[in-house]
Amino acid sequence: MGTTAYERVLSVAVAALHERDPEQLWPLLAADLPALCGGDALIYKLDNWNESEGTLGLSPGVTAEFTALGDEDMGLLRAGYPLAAHYASGPDRAPVTARRVAGRSWSQSRTAQLLDDLLDVDHVLGIPLPRSTTPVTGCMVYRSGRDFTDDELRLAEQLQPLLTAVEQQRQLLRRLDTPSQEAADVALTPRETTVLLLLGDALTALSIGRRLGISERTVHKHIANIYRKLGTHDRVSTVLHAQRLGLVPTASAARP
Template sequence: MGSDRAYERLTAIAVAALHEREPARLWPLLAGALADLCGGEAVILKLDDWSEREGTIGAAPDAAAVELERLGDADLALLRAGFPFARHYADSADREPVTAQRAAGRGWPDSPTARLLGEALDVDHVLGLPLPESTAPVTGCLVHRAGTDFTDDDLAMAQRAQPLLTAVERQRQLLEEWRRALGRDRAPDERAAQCALTSRETTVLLLLADALTADAIGRRLGISVRTAHKHVENIYRKLGTRDRLGTVLRAQRLGLVPPSAPPSPEAGPA
């Protein structure tokens, strides 16, 4: 029952996150609920292209983030190397959650990474939770805890959470693309707010401008076609339009989407 409540909490937070306009806030909103769901104490986020020399490291709760900020370059490089998950996931297409203990076996407790995590975060065990569609580098979350290793039930709950995490990550990527395309100086968030568009509707509008159908939008965002159609209808109503072409043209005039968008092979009626 406790796991079900934790999953309901994660689901509610994920839905709320999809309405957040600031993409950098999406994952921090989820981190605490994700740790509770998987029986963890802290979460490290691995969302961009990591190497041993560069890549953003995000962490929650705040105390964990503060501890990571105190690490030197050599220690950060060790964390970015992602032992043992980088090797584990690189060797196959399997993206099921796994613990460091199971992936590395007896070599985990005495590894430099385990010692570093024990000193920095006072944790012994790590659960790798990759995004199912990530390739190379593999992206996702690392859930940490002290004491005993994560259980089979913890792994099952982590796997159950993967679709929610994928949806949030797709939303984050689209919002980042949208901001880069328009530029912050054009105040895209303010323009969307003036039209009463939610963050989710904004990303759907961006995909409409990319000539994707409602079916394709649903696949891209991991939502049902019915939900995609509902978002499209709301956009039409709020912009006072009747079809995709008119909607995209009006959105371009309002500065909500780039002046021109590349054609898509999935183009068709919305």
């Protein structure tokens, strides 16, 4: 990954990890990810890739094109041909393009023709979340002209840990209610909040690091900041105090 690309990825990662609204995390990624991968537009889908259900998230600037689509066309986009079937067939989660999976038949498919009419794009790059099983979740990046290169596929693979971290952050932040003013005054960062949530789940620093994709040392730094901001000195008193403030759910509501 070149210096410029690395700096852009780092900027996106920092912005995502400082976003407090979980529903803004993927839209934030969708705004920058296509350009990082050499694409023009993006669809992300965090639930089952099938034609009958699921919500599509779109990169900025393409929403209007989708508002007039009928159920059949929306079904084609939800189905994710041919990538959904490719990833569902085995454990491989490496980014790949529709043309490399389907060969020449890709350009003759109804999905390719729809995308050409809708967005004037010719090629699709699938970037699934590395740990997704069934359903496969992730995003697809679209571009016109030539297919995505090997270098762009390698870059997409390097971006997968960022997508995983953002999705993990989204799921954790969705467990929280709107904080009270007293809780807001504590001024925990979004990352500190997610570490605090996992402390409440009785995870060790090592397990928290593995869950969030960060080092154990970084976790301990976050924990030290949490203790300082809450005025506590150990895990149990920290979690109990955070529950009283409404920073994390109580034990009975901690896990959905």
